Amino acid sequence: MGHREDLLEGARRCLLEKGWVGTTARDIVAASGANLASIGYHYGSKNALMMEAFLQLTEDWGQEVERSLATGIRPGAPRDERIAAVLDAVVEGFSENRPFWQAQLEVMGxxxxxxxxxxxxxxxxxxxxxxxxxxFEGVADTDVPEEASRTSGSVYYSLFIGLWVQWLIDPALVPSGAEVVAGLRRVVDGTVLAPAPAPSAK
Incomplete structure (x- = not known):
């Protein structure tokens, strides 16, 4: 790898080990074997380099979730089952990448x-x-219309952020995917305050 790639890999490791606030430019240099001046040359600033590392880690996480979904959702599953499975996979991905999600909260701050x-x-x-x-829909990014991204994408994003923050506070507080789907249905149907339906008899 060249200095640019070495710096990016070093920044990734520092982000996971030290967090955003705790990482200095010299930390990245030590982790990458590059020199201090190369950060400015290749990325312009330490923050720009850290942002590239952060985005790359986010992309890696997304690919891990997609691999999990490829084997975790049965073909032809009903829509509510698929959404619940995606939500469960997302939360599982939080647990498997805790240092990254803790660092992301730092980034937001x-x-x-x-x-x-x-x-x-x-x-x-x-x-x-x-x-x-x-x-969530099981399609390629290129198949997502702009309107769907802005409307449905905003809803999915809100669910994602909400589950993430609840998980950071206490993983035990995070509802299951099925519970989230049931909650969404109650919100849309206007039955939020009504007694929950009894489980169907088998």
Whole structure:
């Protein structure tokens, strides 16, 4: 690998081991074997390099979830079953990548102090919503219409962020995918305050 790739790999390791706030440029240099000046040459700044590492880790996580779904959803499953399975896979992905999701919370806390980070997040958000639609619907990103990304993608994104924050506080508080689907149905049907239906007899 060249210095650019070495720096990116070093930044990935530092992000997972030290977090966003705890990582210095010298930490990245030590982890990558590159030199301090190469950060500015290849990425412009430490924050820009860290953002690239962060986005790459996010992409890796998405691919891991997709691999899990490829074997975890039975062919022809009903829609509510598929959505529940995707939600369960997402939460399982949190547990398998805890250092990354803890670092992501740190990143969010830096946005107001670093406008360039907020801009990068804003630029990446449409693609993120598109990717979530593709994941939940079982289609390729290229098959997701812009309107679906903006509407349904925003709903999926909200579910994702909400589950993530609940999981960070206490994984035991996170509802199952089936419970989330049941909650969504109650919200849409206007039966939030009505008694939950009794389980059907088998």
């Amino acid at each position: 830096q946005l107001d102090r670093h406008p360039e980070l907020k801009e990068r997040f804003a630029q990446a958000m449409p693609a993120g919503r598109e990717g979530l639609v593709a994941m």
